[in-house]
Amino acid sequence: MRSVDAMDQLDQRALDFFREFGFLKLPGFLDADTVTALEAEVRSGLGRSYQLPTDKPSVVTGYEGYYLPLMAEGNPVSRALTSGDRLLSLGRQLLGAPVMPKPAKGILYSDASGWHRDAAGPDLSAVKVAAYLSPVTAESGALRFVPGSHEQGFSDRLARFRDAHPEGSPLDEDAEAALWPGVPVPTEPGDIVVFDVHIWHAALFGSLRAQWSVSYVAVPETEAQRAAARDYIDLFLRVGHRYDRSAFPYYDPDWLVEDRPDFAHAMADLGLFDADRAGAGE
Template sequence: MTQHVLSPRQLSSYRQFGFLKLEGFFDAGTAASLEAEVTAQLASAYDLPTEIPDVVTGSMGYYLPLMGEGSATSRRLVAGPRLVELGEALLDGPVMPKPAKGMLYNDASPWHRDAADPALRAVKMITYFSPLTADSGALQVIPGSHRDEFSDQLADYRAAWPAGSPLDEAGEADWWPGTSLDCRPGDLIVFDVRLWHASLFGRLRAQWSVSYVAVPGTEVERRAAHDYIDLFLRAGHEYDAERFPYYDPDWSKTDGPAFAEAMADLGLIRVDGAAAAD
């Protein structure tokens, strides 16, 4: 992989609109390795569907941490300088990861934001393994909706017009002014976790994701960072947690990555080989 340095224009665009699409960020070999890893790990953990569902619920999918054995590519990327430095550039300082996950979506995703806490500073990074457009499940975003006031106004709009189940995909497309981030394998999409986004009309599409959180300073920021990173463990996903650890065991070693100390300070891991209790 070649180093990807963001231009001043890219950084300005990210801060203004809340997202970037980095075309060809991963070379073909890395993209293929990630796809094989996501596919194999999900298939070993779940009885995956092969048919398109009759009813669109807006929530059907399969999720798995990729921080254990069999996830060498994910582990290398998450702790490696390329993604860490990208996160640092976007968040203006040191970061720590919310661990990588592999997902298979067999459904649409209505308009939502991943986080609402204004004390949280975090960026999500995702890549897909097949070409996607607005008609086949490409990520759609509302530019600028990461900004607190606009983001909260959209939350009020969502509350007034909730996404139903079955999901009205045509309504989600017609009544929300989304911008489709059409993509190809190897592209990396990065976005502020408060940005409103959706994925409509797509089925059976695999995704790899990781997030980076700014190392917090205040107590309010510390709580927000802890809760966001730890959220997956509290979401009720059913899988073999021993086989698929959420935190990379290497992070708890004394010669682990630089961000391990900050994660240990938040009580997420312990740098003595044991995971934290909370």
């Protein structure tokens, strides 16, 4: 298994691409052994926690999926990736600042996802890493992006466009694909896609695709940035998916002890490990 502690330095072209367009594909970032072990953790955890579907829903809602934090002691691959230097270094390079993780989760998407952005406010600086565990194309649920829409002004203009032209219910995937000039990013297992959380993105025409994801947030400096970082990281706790929270805690137990990683001290300083929050689920 390739070490998750070996740091990868992005070249200037990759950094410039990310800064201009808001997303980046890194082929083969995860080796085959890591993908196999990670997929086993994702599918085992989801299978223990949910009655998973075997077919795509007859009606496409745009939000169907099953979500599970993978930071328990029984998820060593997910924990090592999340806290390891490779992804922490990637986050630091892309955001230009020290970072802290928003804990990793395993997901089974049984539905499409219409055009949206993960965050709106200018005080949050964060990137999301997504790794699909099976091949995905434009015709089978690959992420697609509006390049440059991570820039605040452009992102906000597209929010107004979304308000003026809301997605249908049920979701019309052909209409979503035609309305927005998105660039699909097909991937194979082992590839990762990393993107600014403000960018407008979608995943259309796919079903029953498993994904592992984690986000990295710049350590905040101002009070507004602290509030934005705290709200983004612990949003998972407030949504309310039902599963065994004692078996699948939200925060890695190693982050809650006194001898915690440096990034976890910054998270603790934000109040993210308060007793009434730790261990809850999205």
